[in-house]
Amino acid sequence: MPARHVYVHVPFCARRCVYCDFAIAVRRDVPLDEFISRLRSEISLRFSTPPALPARSFYLGGGTPSRLGAGGIERVLETLDRHWLREPGAEVTIEANPEDVTTRVATAWKGAGVTRVSLGVQSFSPAVLDWMHRTHDVSSIHRAVEAVRQAGIERLSIDLIFALPEALGRAWEADLDCAVQLEPDHVSAYGLTVEEGTPLFRSRRRGQTAEAPDAAYAAEFLRADAFLTAAGFEHYEVSNYAKPGAQAVHNSAYWTHAEYAGLGPSAHEFVQGLRRWNERDYATWRRVLAEGIDPIAGSERLTTEQLALEALFLGLRTANGVVWDEGDREIVRGWTDMGWAKVDGNRVKLTPEGWLRTNALVAALTERRSRY
Numbered sequence: 315m316p317a318r319h320v321y322v323h324v325p326f327c328a329r330r331c332v333y334c335d336f337a338i339a340v341r342r343d344v345p346l347d348e349f350i351s352r353l354r355s356e357i358s359l360r361f362s363t364p365p366a367l368p369a370r371s372f373y374l375g376g377g378t379p380s381r382l383g384a385g386g387i388e389r390v391l392e393t394l395d396r397h398w399l400r401e402p403g404a405e406v407t408i409e410a411n412p413e414d415v416t417t418r419v420a421t422a423w424k425g426a427g428v429t430r431v432s433l434g435v436q437s438f439s440p441a442v443l444d445w446m447h448r449t450h451d452v453s454s455i456h457r458a459v460e461a462v463r464q465a466g467i468e469r470l471s472i473d474l475i476f477a478l479p480e481a482l483g484r485a486w487e488a489d490l491d492c493a494v495q496l497e498p499d500h501v502s503a504y505g506l507t508v509e510e511g512t513p514l515f516r517s518r519r520r521g522q523t524a525e526a527p528d529a530a531y532a533a534e535f536l537r538a539d540a541f542l543t544a545a546g547f548e549h550y551e552v553s554n555y556a557k558p559g560a561q562a563v564h565n566s567a568y569w570t571h572a573e574y575a576g577l578g579p580s581a582h583e584f585v586q587g588l589r590r591w592n593e594r595d596y597a598t599w600r601r602v603l604a605e606g607i608d609p610i611a612g613s614e615r616l617t618t619e620q621l622a623l624e625a626l627f628l629g630l631r632t633a634n635g636v637v638w639d640e641g642d643r644e645i646v647r648g649w650t651d652m653g654w655a656k657v658d659g660n661r662v663k664l665t666p667e668g669w670l671r672t673n674a675l676v677a678a679l680t681e682r683r684s685r686y
């Protein structure tokens with residue numbers, strides 16, 4: 315079992331945000347003992363190899379991992395440490411909601427080896443946070459950042475969402491500015507999408523919410539690129555910006571087809587060309603495990619063609635781009651003429667304008683390559 319990157323999905327949330335379609339379990343009180351016990355069972359059932367597999371990154375996502383508190387995060391990491399040996403300098407990220415992060419809690423996380431906090435900020439506007447149905451307010455963002463710093467956790471990433479309904483009157487650049495003022499070394503900016511089954515989807519169906527038009531999406535995406543690169547960030551993946559040396563190790567593993575293990579409800583993993591995913595629902599995941607069964611819900615072995623297509627798609631989403639060859643020349647020239655890509659030796663790299671068209675560009679290149 316060679317995966318050196320481990321993802322744990324912690325599904326608990328206090329309530330559902332308006333746009334959220336993640337696998338979550340809304341709980342007022344987190345069933346910590348139950349979660350830890352099932353996580354241990356899952357690891358024992360799945361990994362028969364001896365402990366001390368080397369680990370380059372642990373990533374606790376969700377859901378809201380920070381709802382596990384100080385002791386809960388320690389126990390999850392202890393559980394992982396029984397099976398993986400963190401390599402020197404290993405990245406340990408937890409996603410956190412601002413209201414959960416106090417100096418006491420962050421100090422305990424630091425003591426347990428957390429190296430990076432990914433803070434779910436989304437906006438600095440009280441009205442927008444209220445519309446999103448977030449559980450935090452603006453003052454808690456500042457308190458959380460202060461706590462992370464006081465605890466000595468090295469890395470801080472801030473999540474923002476753009477392309478909100480225009481009726482909200484959201485000031486995107488003001489939010490970018492607030493984020494930069496907090497001096498994070500990483501920013502993730504995701505465009506809002508309306509997913510079926512979410513409160514936002516139902517609101518749109520009732521005619522109460524209108525999505526931002528494509529032109530507004532593009533304008534805000536390009537604004538973020540200009541603002542954050544001017545502030546010293548590198549736009550290294552379509553949704554991610556980092557100060558030099560602060561690129562996310564774990565997320566980069568996904569984009570480079572590295573192998574990773576996935577634990578917890580809905581978690582995906584990718585090992586030796588096999589993609590597998592867990593039962594999505596928390597109640598099902600814990601029940602299956604209580605019966606002594608591995609909670610894998612499905613799997614697919616990727617063909618050579620699928621792997622190549624994914625590598626192309628993922629590669630073009632990053633600043634590293636992909637290798638191009640003579641047969642691609644005409645297509646690549648068209649992209650560079652349009653300002654959608656630049657050529658750097660044997661690699662073609664999309665520009666932000668190109669990233670707005672990633673799907674179409676990947677389709678064009680795939681179609682061309684399939685003819686030869």
Ligand code: SF4
Binds near residue numbers: 330331335376377
């Ligand atoms: S906190 Fe995150 S995971 Fe939980 S409901 Fe909100 S967006 Fe979804």
